[in-house]
Amino acid sequence: MRSRLFKPTLIWLQGVTCNGNTHSFLNLPYLPQLLARFEVLYHPLLPCSQSLEEIARCRRGCDVLVFEGAFDPMMERAGVTLERLVAYYAEEAGHVIAAGSCASFGGIFKAAAPERNSGLAYAGEHPDGPLLGKAGKVINLSGCPVHPEWLGFALMNIAEGRPISVDALGRPTALYRHMAHDGCLRNEYFEWKVDAEQFGRKEGCLFYEHGCRGPLTHASCNRTLWNGVSSKMRVGTPCFGCTEPDFPRRNLFETKTNMSIPEEVPVGVSKRAYLTMTGIAKSFKIKRLEERLTDDD
Amino acid sequence: MMTRALIEHIEGEASLYFDTRGEKITWAEIAFPHFRGMERMLEGRKATDALVITPRVCGICGHAHLMATVRAIEAAYAQAGYPVVLTRKARSIRELTLVLEMIQNHFKWLYLVILPELEKLGVGGLSPAPLKGAYAAAQATKILALFAGQWPHSSYMIPGGVTCDPTHLERIQAAGLLDELIGFFEKETAGVGLDALLSFASCREFNPLQSDLGRLEKGLIATEMHKKGMAYDRFVVLGEHGFTVRARLKHTRPMKADPCLVSTEPAVCRDETSHARNVRYGKHFYEVGPLARSISADTALIKNMHRRYKDSVYTRVMARAYETAVLLQHAKTLLAELELSEPSYVPPVPLERISATGEGIVEAPRGPLMHRMRLERGIVAEYKIITPTQWNLGSSVMSDPAPAQKAMVGAADIAEATFIFRSFDVCSVCTTH
Numbered sequence: 034m035r036s037r038l039f040k041p042t043l044i045w046l047q048g049v050t051c052n053g054n055t056h057s058f059l060n061l062p063y064l065p066q067l068l069a070r071f072e073v074l075y076h077p078l079l080p081c082s083q084s085l086e087e088i089a090r091c092r093r094g095c096d097v098l099v100f101e102g103a104f105d106p107m108m109e110r111a112g113v114t115l116e117r118l119v120a121y122y123a124e125e126a127g128h129v130i131a132a133g134s135c136a137s138f139g140g141i142f143k144a145a146a147p148e149r150n151s152g153l154a155y156a157g158e159h160p161d162g163p164l165l166g167k168a169g170k171v172i173n174l175s176g177c178p179v180h181p182e183w184l185g186f187a188l189m190n191i192a193e194g195r196p197i198s199v200d201a202l203g204r205p206t207a208l209y210r211h212m213a214h215d216g217c218l219r220n221e222y223f224e225w226k227v228d229a230e231q232f233g234r235k236e237g238c239l240f241y242e243h244g245c246r247g248p249l250t251h252a253s254c255n256r257t258l259w260n261g262v263s264s265k266m267r268v269g270t271p272c273f274g275c276t277e278p279d280f281p282r283r284n285l286f287e288t289k290t291n292m293s294i295p296e297e298v299p300v301g302v303s304k305r306a307y308l309t310m311t312g313i314a315k316s317f318k319i320k321r322l323e324e325r326l327t328d329d330d
Numbered sequence: 331m332m333t334r335a336l337i338e339h340i341e342g343e344a345s346l347y348f349d350t351r352g353e354k355i356t357w358a359e360i361a362f363p364h365f366r367g368m369e370r371m372l373e374g375r376k377a378t379d380a381l382v383i384t385p386r387v388c389g390i391c392g393h394a395h396l397m398a399t400v401r402a403i404e405a406a407y408a409q410a411g412y413p414v415v416l417t418r419k420a421r422s423i424r425e426l427t428l429v430l431e432m433i434q435n436h437f438k439w440l441y442l443v444i445l446p447e448l449e450k451l452g453v454g455g456l457s458p459a460p461l462k463g464a465y466a467a468a469q470a471t472k473i474l475a476l477f478a479g480q481w482p483h484s485s486y487m488i489p490g491g492v493t494c495d496p497t498h499l500e501r502i503q504a505a506g507l508l509d510e511l512i513g514f515f516e517k518e519t520a521g522v523g524l525d526a527l528l529s530f531a532s533c534r535e536f537n538p539l540q541s542d543l544g545r546l547e548k549g550l551i552a553t554e555m556h557k558k559g560m561a562y563d564r565f566v567v568l569g570e571h572g573f574t575v576r577a578r579l580k581h582t583r584p585m586k587a588d589p590c591l592v593s594t595e596p597a598v599c600r601d602e603t604s605h606a607r608n609v610r611y612g613k614h615f616y617e618v619g620p621l622a623r624s625i626s627a628d629t630a631l632i633k634n635m636h637r638r639y640k641d642s643v644y645t646r647v648m649a650r651a652y653e654t655a656v657l658l659q660h661a662k663t664l665l666a667e668l669e670l671s672e673p674s675y676v677p678p679v680p681l682e683r684i685s686a687t688g689e690g691i692v693e694a695p696r697g698p699l700m701h702r703m704r705l706e707r708g709i710v711a712e713y714k715i716i717t718p719t720q721w722n723l724g725s726s727v728m729s730d731p732a733p734a735q736k737a738m739v740g741a742a743d744i745a746e747a748t749f750i751f752r753s754f755d756v757c758s759v760c761t762t763h
Contacts, residue, residue: 141371263479265480269494281382
């Protein structure tokens, strides 16, 4: 472990973005403590020691580069192309963090301009980005936006000099080996194949008809809750699979089905086995899963 | 002579081009260089996909975009002859989460932008603490997330209501967190109780305050911001909500406002390609935002400030800071009155039946946000977004300047002009989308 005296320098650059990752990061409960572990040379919102114009001169590197937004080589920040900025700072940095799905895979802004925009090391799921050759130092923290605790986890590990193991798409396994489905409060309905029937109720599973990608999405939203209190599924919104390379898919509030069985089955499950299991599960009639759970309404 | 200044820490960047005589600003043009193509990417998609995509226009007011989208879809339903039923509960929850998003915005702007920038103008004793803003904003979004699942980028409003089904447990948790946030605001920001602050009727009542708000007020006077940054003294509020009134105002005189008269055209900047647009009501530029909302809502304190200092930077900045208090109080009322026994959602007819146009308007943190869409069998054929910052921060010709341009002319130097620019709470990503 590194001594606490060593302060890695950090630069946070933005590509084609909505600033959602920046604002998500501000929700981190231990933000002041985390910032104290770094020397923030540049951040688009937080106090920092340099201006964007100084950063754009590319005179001094940093230990950690955080990049938010999709990569568009021709886009300029303070008159300098992202192509030059990213190449310069990624060369110097020991770690590059792609904060959010746009920086990881292209995300929303790759969907807006597919011919131009990509992630840092991936375009969708294809290894094809400006930092492909340096993919080893790119940590993909996908999510639209990135969960603040995931970013906190990665930065704290870097500050402490701990290695971060990643999956085949460069995402930390500690955060992305779970499915968004894990910890979902609707799991009992999922197991017994009880559909939500309609939005606006806490009962029922959203996977069967309402487009929920929870069992198909690598993310720990229901283990580490958003804003410390909730998640999309907890409030009856389907998971849109925003941590995966194919985000944003189409018809996000609907599940594609074949003979009323979802066309895509949970990750790691054989389709045939799933069909059999579904038939059996559906044959149970569990009274408590057909009733409303509270008398608040 | 044209001098360029790069403005950052505004949700992206902008370039300002100044003509000066000596140090004094005689003319300013504004360019927003970044464009992302959000409207085009919605075409051909099912309208409900817009509920997921439009919040991604902006990381700080995505909820306002979500609400504008859902209102636009519901308006299209109504135009097609299938009016959507919304329960009171669904309306209140939507309004509550929108108000909380506005609160987080105002806290961030005050602590991360305005106090540090005011200090740069040479005001002593402000002791800016940017992370206070992050802390308060995180508290507000935590309450929001109890109903909306997460912030930023939630998609819990759908045509017919909301997806959540809160119990009294969430309501009580939310009320506890809101009381904590109000406590923080009273102690750190206001230096006086919320009720007392809301009963202020004159600027003089800030005199004894040893608080961030008190220091802000004195700092604005010390830098003579009460004499600077006047725009047209005309305002527009278009969103319909419980905390303000839709109106068009000349000075403080309210008149009817009809959103049909809102038009846009490309912004003008001779020295750089700008992707911003100018927005007008009828033929004229109007200022939008918390100052407009406060005057329209007949807020005694802000009207007192306006009587003394017109639409100066002082009044504009204080109106936004003060609106935080108004919104905290409104959130408290909404939460206390929340009736959980009604349904959250009443299913409308299938979207495929809807071929119509719809417009959704909400008051976002910076002013009215308008989404207009044309649907063909539930598919988006056209989508147009008009954001508050386009009203305030357009860039036009010298004979007809946009509000921020007009406000900057006459500033003593570039530093002062850029502070005036920031008094509008600039958002680059919304301006261009």
